[in-house]
Amino acid sequence: MPIDPAAFRTAWPQVVRSLAVSTRSLDSGEEYAAEAFARAAAQPDGAIEDLVGWCVRVGRRTWLDTVRHQAVFARLQPQLARPEVADVDVPPEPSDDLDDRLALLFVACDDALAPGAQLVLAMRVVCGLSIRQIAGHLGVAEATAAARLTRAKSALARARGEFAVPDGAARAARLPVVLACVAGLFTVGQRDGLQPADATQDPARDASTLAEALVAEYPDDPEVLGLRAVCRLGLARRPGRVRDGVALPLDEVDRSAWDGRLLSAGLDDATAALARVETPGRPGRFVLEAAISGVHATARDAASTDWPRLAQLYDALLHVWPSPATRVARLVVLGRVALHDGGDLAPIERELEDLLADGPPYAARDASLALADLARRTGRADEAAGRYRELLDVIPAGPLREFCRRYAGSP
Structure with a gap:
């Protein structure tokens, strides 16, 4: 059965996370999830009611089959070949309320990895960007991005062993890299998709969804609020940027087509982010980017934009x-x-x-x-x-x- 793209993008992180917990490996979780979705696509229409549950079950059975065969062939764990193999200890489903995509992001942004490796792993495994998109965003060759991805998965397995979502303190330490990953996803979407043909294949909207989930976890963090403001204001200003398939210069953009609801929400976020800066006069990256987007969003037209203020920002x-x-x-x-x-x-x-x-x-x-x-x-x-x-x-x-x-x- 053809899998609806929107359903896939919702189900993928949930299945990967569940299987990563079961296999104790992010790499294996991704591998068995891909196998499960491939099998799901081969099922007759209407055969699967719960895509996530079906793929998790199939992925786990496929992993257990692999474990059994490896055990028999290697003669290292003969007990796995006995009938009671069904009792193999499988870790329980994730019990916390953390959004599945955020959970995978926090895993990928491990401080045991180099910053470049964190970004590549997060953008590929969690955000679903292609190697070409990742290479373009980082300004490296596609072969370099692919090699970083391979090394990142290996390094994460060596450094942490079993797959585990970090606790609150570790998440807080990794938050800046997580924010950078979500911002990178939004940038790719805005740069490559001024007028996406398919809303389910829109990295900018995916980034906005992740920013919403981050605000739910960190409602008072100015940088998190600033990032959501950037996403909201960017998406609000997207309509009116294209006419007859041609991108328009800033002077010709139809500002009446902008999304007023998103614009208002983004400006509220930008104001709240600035109000929560702990050290006056020292805002961070995303608070400043939100302020820049706010200047553009409140100008009547390009000519009346406060360009000197933008230069200061x-x-x-x-x-x-x-x-x-x-x-x-x-x-x-x-x-x-x-x-x-x-x-x-x-x-x-x-x-x-x-x-x-x-x-x-x-x-x-x-x-x-x-x-x-x-x-x-x-x-x-x-x-x-x-x-x-x-x-x-x-x-x-x-x-x-x-x-x-x-x-x-x-x-």
């Missing part, structure tokens, strides 16, 4: 989160300020050229888009068209590619 963000993406976004804002005030664009364009030459692929792409935009806005039509034509070779099919085609003058 990006200066602060660059201090706490000095990523290439932050550098590009800050330079875009500084370019807007310079255009409004008649300032010198040359140093801004030089820094963007440096990022284009030496930055990771996603930052280089964004820097190229920024340079093309500045050229277009300052009347350098031929230069802008040339840059947009070059971008056609690196941006995948979709609204953003059609935007570049529009200004490149390509058929």
Whole structure:
């Protein structure tokens, strides 16, 4: 029977978690879950009423069969071959109320792993991103991302042995990496899916769901609230960004199409996040990103956006989160300020050229888009068209590619 994509995305983390507990291995939990879902897809329509329960049972039986065969062949545990093998000690189902996807995220973000390995493992096993998407987000080759994934699974098994969801104190220690993973998932969704054809295949909405679950666990944490604000405001502003399959520049976005309910909820989160910052004047990454999204969300149009305020916020963000993406976004804002005030664009364009030459692929792409935009806005039509034509070779099919085609003058 064909498995509904939405049902699969809901069931997958629950099945993986249950089987990881049973097999005492995250890697094995994922392997047997995949086998169970493959068998479920081969069943006749209507044969399965409870997809999660069916897959957990099939996955456990498949694992037990493997244990039996390995035991017989290796002659290490002959008792497993006796009829009473059905009494093999299988750990109970998870008893806490932690969302299954969050539970797997906290497992993947183990401090025994290097930060890069944590991100790769979480994004692949929990968030379901492809190796290509992960490589693009991290700015590494696909082979490098795949190798990190393999090493991360092995390192986690060596460091922790049996699969176990960390307790409250360990979760708190891992929370910053978990937030970074969810933010990465949202970024991938917003960058690659301005107008998703299938809502069930939308990483940005998946990230928003995870942010909701995180707020349920940490309702007073400013960074958690800030991340939910970023997700809500980003999704609220998504409508109106595409017309006839072509992404629109900020000046042409139809702001009347924005989701008012989500916009209001996101602004409430951004305000609450800032109010909960323990050290005045020292907000963290996601509180600042929420404030930046809030400035965009409350502007009547692009011209009335408070670009100087955005420049201040990006200066602060660059201090706490000095990523290439932050550098590009800050330079875009500084370019807007310079255009409004008649300032010198040359140093801004030089820094963007440096990022284009030496930055990771996603930052280089964004820097190229920024340079093309500045050229277009300052009347350098031929230069802008040339840059947009070059971008056609690196941006995948979709609204953003059609935007570049529009200004490149390509058929």
